[in-house]
Amino acid sequence: MPPQRDHATSEVPNTPFWLSSGKRNADVIVVGAGFTGLRVATTLKTERPEWKVVILEALSQGAAASSRNAGFACFGSPGELISDIDEMGLDAAADLLSLRFEGIQALQTDLDEHGLSSVTDGGNEVFEVDRQEDHETILFRWEDLLELWERAGLPSDLWLEQRFSGFSSQLLFSGFHTKYEFGIDPQELYDSLEKRAVSVGVSIHRGVTLEDLHARDSEVRLTTSDGSWKSKYIALCTNAGRTPKFAEGLYPGRGQIVVTEPLKEHPFLGNYHVDRGYYYFRNIGDRLLLGGGRHVYKEEETTRDLNTSRQLIEHLKSYIERILLPGKDVRIEYAWSGTMGFHTGGGKMPLLSKMQNGVYRCVGFGGMGVALSNSAAMKLSTMILNDRS
Numbered sequence: 001m002p003p004q005r006d007h008a009t010s011e012v013p014n015t016p017f018w019l020s021s022g023k024r025n026a027d028v029i030v031v032g033a034g035f036t037g038l039r040v041a042t043t044l045k046t047e048r049p050e051w052k053v054v055i056l057e058a059l060s061q062g063a064a065a066s067s068r069n070a071g072f073a074c075f076g077s078p079g080e081l082i083s084d085i086d087e088m089g090l091d092a093a094a095d096l097l098s099l100r101f102e103g104i105q106a107l108q109t110d111l112d113e114h115g116l117s118s119v120t121d122g123g124n125e126v127f128e129v130d131r132q133e134d135h136e137t138i139l140f141r142w143e144d145l146l147e148l149w150e151r152a153g154l155p156s157d158l159w160l161e162q163r164f165s166g167f168s169s170q171l172l173f174s175g176f177h178t179k180y181e182f183g184i185d186p187q188e189l190y191d192s193l194e195k196r197a198v199s200v201g202v203s204i205h206r207g208v209t210l211e212d213l214h215a216r217d218s219e220v221r222l223t224t225s226d227g228s229w230k231s232k233y234i235a236l237c238t239n240a241g242r243t244p245k246f247a248e249g250l251y252p253g254r255g256q257i258v259v260t261e262p263l264k265e266h267p268f269l270g271n272y273h274v275d276r277g278y279y280y281f282r283n284i285g286d287r288l289l290l291g292g293g294r295h296v297y298k299e300e301e302t303t304r305d306l307n308t309s310r311q312l313i314e315h316l317k318s319y320i321e322r323i324l325l326p327g328k329d330v331r332i333e334y335a336w337s338g339t340m341g342f343h344t345g346g347g348k349m350p351l352l353s354k355m356q357n358g359v360y361r362c363v364g365f366g367g368m369g370v371a372l373s374n375s376a377a378m379k380l381s382t383m384i385l386n387d388r389s
């Protein structure tokens with residue numbers, strides 16, 4: 001018996017009749033079409049072809065972070081790994097590093113299998129000359145790093161000391177190098193993941209924001225900006241979350257990137273991290289890409305605002321002219337921003353859990369999810385596939 005309702009006497013949802021006969025029922029609804037959501041949806045549909053798998057995405061194009069990042073397939077420079085040990089303890093830092101590295105390996109395999117490009121010049125950590133003590137601290141704590149890598153099951157040559165030449169006068173010649181990092185084209189990866197999701201039969205609905213959900217018996221009901229849906233499972237792959245209601249334990253951070261005009265001389269090849277990853281730069285052909293600096297304006301940049309940040313663009317331009325290419329006057333030809341999801345508790349491990357019957361989430365990747373979203377998405381998919389409730 002269909003529900004009794006009378007538009008003249010009561011509030012009923014503004015949903016066309018044509019969508020009312022089960023078309024908005026699914027077996028799995030993934031919320032968020034970033035790297036994580038696309039991978040989860042594709043895995044579930046591939047493993048259970050009989051399931052109807054739907055993705056709902058708030059933004060009309062792209063994603064909040066996945067199509068707007070800097071494309072570093074990275075797992076943490078020595079400076080960042082030491083702060084991870086200090087902030088989380090050795091065991092938690094090893095678990096995080098191990099999941100990130102699993103993501104790096106899975107991403108490399110994925111790029112190879114799908115013929116996607118990568119730049120394999122490796123990764124480097126470099127230091128401003130005025131912060132030589134940061135470099136000395138790492139050398140002093142090298143034993144801690146070796147222990148971390150061993151606990152994470154990683155090789156002892158994960159990072160090695162390196163001397164650089166022909167560098168900026170504002171950077172030390174001594175730093176660290178890893179052969180395990182690489183650079184990707186995030187948009188190329190994004191397009192490929194989206195195409196794969198559609199080709200296995202996942203349907204993607206853009207411009208639809210999840211507003212509320214209620215889990216009852218064996219189904220979850222969703223209220224969205226485009227009417228109601230119901231499903232057996234919900235996977236929240238919403239990273240920072242566009243609606244605070246689904247961002248418990250998280251706060252947003254706007255990341256800003258700039259890319260210069262083509263440069264005649266370019267001393268940098270590969271990926272570079274400075275100041276524990278607060279700045280990161282890489283060459284894109286003969287251009288320089290620089291991102292970061294958010295820590296300088298932390299309060300103002302704690303926002304879901306999708307516009308670029310004027311103050312950060314100026315800050316990054318000045319960083320290039322003062323530190324990376326001192327004395328050069330460079331033109332910024334591209335500038336864009338994206339939204340990251342950080343933990344209010346300060347942790348860095350993505351929040352990956354079953355929240356209630358039928359409701360799962362995998363969110364909060366901070367500034368390092370390009371590779372990590374692979375391994376985390378695999379874990380979330382396995383949890384849903386093994387759900388016997």
Ligand SMILES: Cc1cc2nc3c(=O)[nH]c(=O)nc-3n(C[C@H](O)[C@H](O)[C@H](O)COP(=O)(O)OP(=O)(O)OC[C@H]3O[C@@H](n4cnc5c(N)ncnc54)[C@H](O)[C@@H]3O)c2cc1C
Nearest residue numbers: 032034035036058064066069070072210242255338369370
């Ligand atoms: C500027 C910038 C540079 C970065 N650089 C790097 C880098 O070089 N290397 C690296 O490893 N990582 C980097 N990152 C981080 C990396 O991009 C992310 O960790 C990763 O893309 C997270 O993927 P995701 O799918 O979990 O989240 P997202 O890509 O953020 O996708 C989540 C999606 O959920 C949608 N959503 C949220 N709430 C709702 C709702 N209520 N209803 C419907 N949809 C919703 C959002 O619109 C969004 O599209 C960077 C991030 C930024 C912003």
